[in-house]
Amino acid sequence: MKRIFSWFSIRIILTAVMLTVGYGSLSAAALNEEDLWLDYFWQEYLALPADQKPKVALVLGGGGARGLAQAGVLEVFSEEQLPVDLIVGTSVGALMGSLYAGGMPVADLVKMAQNMTWSKLVSLKFSPVGLYSTKKMEEYITRRIGDKNFYEMKIPFACVAVDIRNGEKVILRDGPVATAVRASATMPGLFEPVEYRHRLLMDGGIIDNVPVDVAKFMGADIIVAVDVSADIGLAKTNNSLLILSQVMYIRGTFLSQEQLKLADLVISPDVKDINVSELERGDECVDAGVVAARGKVREIKKLILNRVWDKLP
Amino acid sequence: MKKNIFFLILMINSLFLAGTAGASVAGNYFKEAEQAAKNGDNQAAMQDYQEALDAGYNKGKVALALGGLYARSGDDAGAIKWLNTAQGESLSNDDALQADLSLGKIYYRNRDFAKAMEYLKDCLAIRPKYEEAHLNLALIYRDMKMYPEASLQMDSLARSKKLKFEYCLLKGQIYQDWGIYRKAGIYLGKAIIINAMSLDAHQSLAEVYFQQNDYGKALGEWKYVASLQPQALAYQKMALCLYNLTEKEKALASLLEAIKLEPNDYMNYALGGLIYSSGRDWEKALAQFNRALEINPGSQFALYGQGLCNLRLQKKLQAQISFQKTAELNNNSWMGSIAARELNNINGVK
Numbered sequence: 001m002k003r004i005f006s007w008f009s010i011r012i013i014l015t016a017v018m019l020t021v022g023y024g025s026l027s028a029a030a031l032n033e034e035d036l037w038l039d040y041f042w043q044e045y046l047a048l049p050a051d052q053k054p055k056v057a058l059v060l061g062g063g064g065a066r067g068l069a070q071a072g073v074l075e076v077f078s079e080e081q082l083p084v085d086l087i088v089g090t091s092v093g094a095l096m097g098s099l100y101a102g103g104m105p106v107a108d109l110v111k112m113a114q115n116m117t118w119s120k121l122v123s124l125k126f127s128p129v130g131l132y133s134t135k136k137m138e139e140y141i142t143r144r145i146g147d148k149n150f151y152e153m154k155i156p157f158a159c160v161a162v163d164i165r166n167g168e169k170v171i172l173r174d175g176p177v178a179t180a181v182r183a184s185a186t187m188p189g190l191f192e193p194v195e196y197r198h199r200l201l202m203d204g205g206i207i208d209n210v211p212v213d214v215a216k217f218m219g220a221d222i223i224v225a226v227d228v229s230a231d232i233g234l235a236k237t238n239n240s241l242l243i244l245s246q247v248m249y250i251r252g253t254f255l256s257q258e259q260l261k262l263a264d265l266v267i268s269p270d271v272k273d274i275n276v277s278e279l280e281r282g283d284e285c286v287d288a289g290v291v292a293a294r295g296k297v298r299e300i301k302k303l304i305l306n307r308v309w310d311k312l313p
Numbered sequence: 314m315k316k317n318i319f320f321l322i323l324m325i326n327s328l329f330l331a332g333t334a335g336a337s338v339a340g341n342y343f344k345e346a347e348q349a350a351k352n353g354d355n356q357a358a359m360q361d362y363q364e365a366l367d368a369g370y371n372k373g374k375v376a377l378a379l380g381g382l383y384a385r386s387g388d389d390a391g392a393i394k395w396l397n398t399a400q401g402e403s404l405s406n407d408d409a410l411q412a413d414l415s416l417g418k419i420y421y422r423n424r425d426f427a428k429a430m431e432y433l434k435d436c437l438a439i440r441p442k443y444e445e446a447h448l449n450l451a452l453i454y455r456d457m458k459m460y461p462e463a464s465l466q467m468d469s470l471a472r473s474k475k476l477k478f479e480y481c482l483l484k485g486q487i488y489q490d491w492g493i494y495r496k497a498g499i500y501l502g503k504a505i506i507i508n509a510m511s512l513d514a515h516q517s518l519a520e521v522y523f524q525q526n527d528y529g530k531a532l533g534e535w536k537y538v539a540s541l542q543p544q545a546l547a548y549q550k551m552a553l554c555l556y557n558l559t560e561k562e563k564a565l566a567s568l569l570e571a572i573k574l575e576p577n578d579y580m581n582y583a584l585g586g587l588i589y590s591s592g593r594d595w596e597k598a599l600a601q602f603n604r605a606l607e608i609n610p611g612s613q614f615a616l617y618g619q620g621l622c623n624l625r626l627q628k629k630l631q632a633q634i635s636f637q638k639t640a641e642l643n644n645n646s647w648m649g650s651i652a653a654r655e656l657n658n659i660n661g662v663k
Binding site: 031 | 549
């Protein structure tokens with residue numbers, strides 16, 4: 001009896017608290033006048049013929065585990081029907097971009113990001129050129145989107161790697177997608193390089209971590225970049241892998257700064273404290289991606305509408 | 314000697330009895346005060362509490378009770394005074410918790426988040442798993458838009474059997490405000506399973522579906538909300554769902570329901586204008602925007618709509634006036650900027 005009484009009294013007290021603070025009152029958001037016209041014109045934009053719409057590119061940067069935030073960004077793009085006419089990625093950005101561009105449903109992409117582990121992507125090899133093989137990554141991609149070539153992708157896609165024999169930036173947009181992505185996401189020292197079309201390829205992040213320029217070369221009219229770079233000051237450097245990734249990201253961050261200036265809009269998920277290897281924080285990364293992208297939706301819509309204003313009926 | 318011992322015993326006895334009688338009188342006053350408070354007779358309760366205090370009842374307990382009484386009657390200054398008095402006495406853990414929690418809630422109500430958090434954290438110092446303190450801290454963090462912290466506080470309630478509904482609802486609403494609609498939907502759905510009649514949960518879920526552009530599900534939720542509590546806003550939201558589902562006639566019918574409830578809400582007409590505009594029925598759209606502006610001449614939304622309709626009806630001069638007013642209302646806003654752009658187009662300025 002006493003227990004029942006205390007149960008009821010707690011609920012009554014809580015209800016009173018909630019009512020006092022406006023928790024139980026009408027909590028529906030009032031209508032936002034600006035959003036109403038924005039959505040009106042957005043519908044008008046969606047109804048435009050394809051050839052009258054600007055080509056919107058999504059550029060997904062590298063950053064190891066932090067890149068899982070890109071699944072959250074893609075979730076928002078999908079929910080909001082924001083156009084993605086081209087995807088360009090580096091490293092983890094290439095992995096996420098290839099899966100989305102290859103037709104993987106965004107809900108599956110999110111689940112995948114939440115449950116990602118290294119054992120799904122790499123296997124121990126102890127070769128003289130790298131501790132791990134990334135062959136599993138190739139198989140992982142193929143299982144999800146099929147053994148696709150670039151021309152078979154649902155959304156045009158490209159990724160970036162570096163040829164470590166001559167330091168050349170290689171834009172991969174022909175041939176088998178899975179191998180190209182694997183090459184783009186091969187961290188030096190740790191993963192063995194990928195032999196591909198007479199080249200010896202490694203992580204694109206070494207030379208172009210957020211390849212906005214590639215999207216421009218490929219004819220994008222509007223470029224939205226997703227930057228998942230680390231806060232260099234927060235990174236741990238207590239083993240050789242972390243030191244190596246730190247060196248790579250110091251360089252990558254420096255190079256990205258110029259690239260990001262070329263983008264029309266940058267989405268920066270708050271994942272700066274997440275280490276490159278912390279795949280177990282995937283859920284947190286996805287949430288950060290959602291929140292960052294959600295905060296930019298209006299801006300993206302306005303940016304696009306601005307380009308087509310005179311074409312709207 | 315025997316006589317002396319007899320008198321000594323008699324004296325001790327009478328002192329003891331007097332003390333017991335005093336305690337009993339004070340206790341009675343306190344009980345009466347509690348009863349009066351329960352009956353809502355605050356005046357009598359205050360008087361009895363004072364009597365209890367004068368008769369020597371535990372000062373901490375009386376101050377705590379008076380603090381609660383003042384808080385319930387909305388006299389926050391009085392409540393704070395008495396609760397601080399209570400804290401100055403040696404209180405049991407339970408009483409100290411009650412004092413801290415009450416002070417936390419009062420400061421929260423008065424939007425003094427720093428002080429509210431101080432007291433609520435004091436509660437957790439006494440009892441780390443004190444659910445009410447976690448819940449109130451979550452509400453504060455939510456109001457401060459510190460969603461990860463709010464969510465973390467809610468995690469302390471995850472295993473609460475008593476507060477399962479409150480946990481799911483507030484956790485869902487935190488995710489909703491945070492913009493993580495997928496997770497918001499999961500928690501709000503769970504809240505509805507526990508309490509299918511919760512207006513709050515259905516309303517929040519309707520918003521979440523709407524934000525996810527899932528208009529069919531949003532419409533279902535708004536219909537349910539309107540059936541639980543008819544309100545113009547619910548019908549307006551239903552109209553927007555139907556408009557997005559290209560069911561324009563039904564959308565207009567929903568606005569008529571909203572008008573019945575709130576005939577002077579300009580938004581009922583402004584939304585009508587929007588719906589007619591999407592169907593290119595500019596005359597009807599204009600009439601709706603004009604009506605909205607009669608009610609609220611300062612609506613930038615309706616002014617822009619008026620300008621757009623006039624422009625499409627080739628009434629350039631009227632359009633110019635409407636766009637001019639729209640831009641003047643707030644030229645830093647997006648609506649101000651698109652109105653300025655239309656003005657430039659009309660005036661042939663590139």
